[in-house]
Amino acid sequence: MNFETVLPLAPWVVFFPVLGILLNLLLGKRLGEKGIGIIASLAAGLSFGVAVLLALGLAGHPEGATYPFLRWLAVGDFVADWNFRVDTLSVTMMLVVAGVGSLIHIYSIGYMHADVRHNGEPGRFRRFFVFLNLFVAAMMILVSADNFLMLFVGWEGVGLCSYLLIGFWFEKGAGGIANAQAAKKAFVVNRIGDFGLLIAIFLIFYNFGSLDFETVFAQAPQVAAALPGVILAITLFMLLGVTGKSAQLPLYVWLPDAMAGPTPVSALIHAATMVTAGVYLVARSQALYQQVVLAQDVVMWVGAATAFFAATIAVGQYDIKKVLAYSTISQLGFMVTAVGMGAAVAGMFHLVTHAFFKALLFLGAGSVILGMEHGHEHAAAHGSHTEGHHSAFDPQDMRNMGGLREKMPLTFWVYLIGALALAGIAPLSGFFSKDEILADASLHHPAVYLVLTAAAFLTAFYVARQLAMVFFGKPRSEAAAGAAESPAVVTVPLVILAVLAAVGGLLNFPTTHWLEKWLEHSLYGVEPARFILSVALISLAVALTGLLIGWLVYGRKPLEDARQPDPLARPLNGLFLALEHKWWVDELYQAVVVKPYLRLAQFLAQPVDQGVIDGLVNGVGNLLRSTAQSWRRIQNGYVRSYALTILLGVVLVVTYLVLR
Incomplete structure (x- = not known):
């Protein structure tokens, strides 16, 4: 396909989702839920179609090009154009965002039909799809x-x-405000990261005189030679942005709370696409990072520490989505480690495969939640109240599940594929993409390799724990006993994602290295992809060991009651308590950051703002009011009073003139 022919289509990756937003805003009420869902899904699907055409065009023009769209800003010598960059790296991200996004849009039609009714707000269906299309447009x-x-x-x-x-x-x-607080937490924490990215952009503009990728990256070696401290500052401030957007230490704390959103949101934004923006940024900016080894090392260790730390927390969680949230943070740590080591191809490979199997797992969790809600409502309709009031029952708590393998067989099998891909079991996609990162670390950074291997073991362990608690044993609640398989609109996207999660490793199979050859035209200083048989075998052995131990602990003798303590609670004692409470990091933030900030805000609000500032302003107002009240007394409406006042005024003026 001729590249020059398809290049002008680039703006439509944004325009189609925007068009979907406008149509649903204008016509959504008339079209109903089915029409709204079709328009939103079609908008995402057409955006994916454009990305496919751009990819086909790049096959014959792999170096890519920039499509000039409009002159955006021009201030003095500074010019920032709104141009679309079409190269193998950007198109790979487009395919992931729009491809996985389209499947999630279709899934959301069925999921949100039930969710808006479960929450008593059917009118919000349209709003959800408007927001979802807006996200796709922004990500594009x-x-x-x-x-x-x-x-x-x-x-x-x-x-x-x-x-x-x-x-x-x-x-x-909780309390009618927990979800709002989760959204606020995400917003505030991400603003901290965005501050870092803004500072990096300011430094780039000041020292390079431009913000265009090609100009900045071409000048990077010269600027690094003259001002190495500047490049270090730029890359570290950029890393601060990455820790916010891609949920790395220490700014990861917003992502687990983000599970308050509907499950399709967790799959699209907080697993497959938005949280990978930081990984994409570092991959795109390899020309800067490779000028400063210290910056690469910092990125690498932040990613490795996050991968292990988040995996430990996932072991002690009971919410099915929270387990996947901490798993996402951990897997993002693998990606950040890879791009920090300079193995950008391995990082992007894991980004793509992770989008497949983690979207599958989140959507599978959503199917499980729908089944649990169906079972709970069925039990309530038949007069069973053994699980408490509707609002008290948690359909996401894995302790309330069990036995769903028989109740929801299709969901179980696709979830199993995603879980084994996450654990790194061959020949599923996660095995190949994770192995490339481990192979590179084993050659150049042995300590990082050991940390990531430990994280891989924990990943397999909590995967086995989740599978056993959710799908095996006997139902531990009437909701689980009454669960039913989800409709086709929910399960069909799951099947497609399961296929992608299974065969996605072919994208960069050790004998072909197709993704490496594809991305080498866009990435600066591409590290060759590696497959080391000994590392792969060790990785597989570690994953199988983790699964086996997890099964021995949770699967051999499944929990029989939702109130039964976790099998690890007694042997690990205080350690498991720490895992359950997420190492008390949120409490630490509350004590060190939030509470002192609130006390300072209260002080500034009470004595300073309301006391001093408001006191001065209110004092001036009170003075003017009292003065006005005093002068009002002479404005009594009697003509004789006004005549007397005029006479007195005349007398005073005459007296003054005489005395003068």
């Missing part, structure tokens, strides 16, 4: 940007959508 701006400023617009756009969708049920949750 981010990955198609040709300069850092345009990238930042998309960066902030996906942050806004994350806030809107996490707080979609803003009046729900």
Whole structure:
């Protein structure tokens, strides 16, 4: 396919989702749920179609090109154009965002039909799909940007959508405010990361005189030679942005709470696409990072520490989505480690396969939740109240599940494929993509390799724990006993994602290295992909060991009652308590950051703002009011009083003139 022919289509990766938003805003009420879902899904699907055409065009023009769209900003000598960058890296991200996004849109038609009714707000169906299309548009701006400023617009756009969708049920949750607080937490924590990215952009503009990728990356060696400290500052401030958007230490704390949003949100934004924006940023900026070894090392260790730390927490969680949330943070740590080591191809490979199997797992978890809600409502309809009031029952708590393998067989099998891919079991996709990262680490960074291997073991262990608690044993609640398989609109996307999760390793299979050959035209200084048989065998052995131990602990003798303590609670004692409470990191933030901030805000609000500032302003107002009240007394409406006042005035004037 001729590249010059398809290049002008690039803006439509953004325009189609925007068109979907406009149509649903204008016509959604008339079209009903089915029409709304079709329009939104078609918009995402057409965006994916454009990405496919661009990929086909790049096959014969792999170096890519920039499509000039409009002159955006021009201030003095500074010019920032709104141009679409079409190369193998950006198109790979487009395919992931729009491809996985389209499947999630279709899934959402069935999921949100039930969810809006379960929450008593059918009218919010249209709002959800407007927000979902808005996210796809913002993410497409981010990955198609040709300069850092345009990238930042998309960066902030996906942050806004994350806030809107996490707080979609803003009046729900504990105390009627928990979901709103989760959205606010995500917004505030991401603003800290965005501050870092902004500082990096300011430094780039000041020292390079441009924000265009090609100009900045071409000058990077010269600037690094003259001002190495500047490149270090740029890359570390950029890393701060990555820790916020891609949920790395220490700014990862917003992502687990983001599970307050509907499950399709968790799959699309907080597993497959938005959280990978930081990984994409570092991969795109390899020309800067490779100038400063210290920056690469910091990125690498932040990723490795996050991978292990988050995996430990996942072992002690009971919420089916929270387990996957901490798993996502951990897997993002693998990706960040890879791009920090300079193994950008391995990082992008894991980004793509992770999008497949983690979207599958989140959507599978959503199917499980739908089944649990169906079972609970069925039990309530037949007069059974053994599980307590409707609002008290948690359909996401794995302790309330069990036995769903027989109740929801299709969901079980696709979930099993995603879980084994996450655990790194051959020949599923996660095995190949994770192995490339481990292979590179084993050659150059042995300590990092050991940390990542430990994280891989924990990953397999909590995968086995989740499978055993959710699908095996006997139902531990009437909701689980009454669960039913989800409708086809939910399960068909699951099957497609399961196929992708199974065969996705072919994208960069050790004998072909197709993804490496594809991305080498866009990435700076591509590290060759590696497959080391000994490392692969050790990785597989570690994963199988983790699964075996997890099964021995949780599967051999499944929990029989929802109130039964976790099998690890007694042997691990205080350690498991720490895992359950997520190492008390949220409590630490509350004590060290939030509470002192609130006390300072209260002090500034009470004595300073209301006392001093308001006191001065109110004092001036009171003075004017009292003065006005005094002068009002002479305005009594009697003509004789006014005549007397005029006479006195005349006497005073005459007296003054005489005395003068």
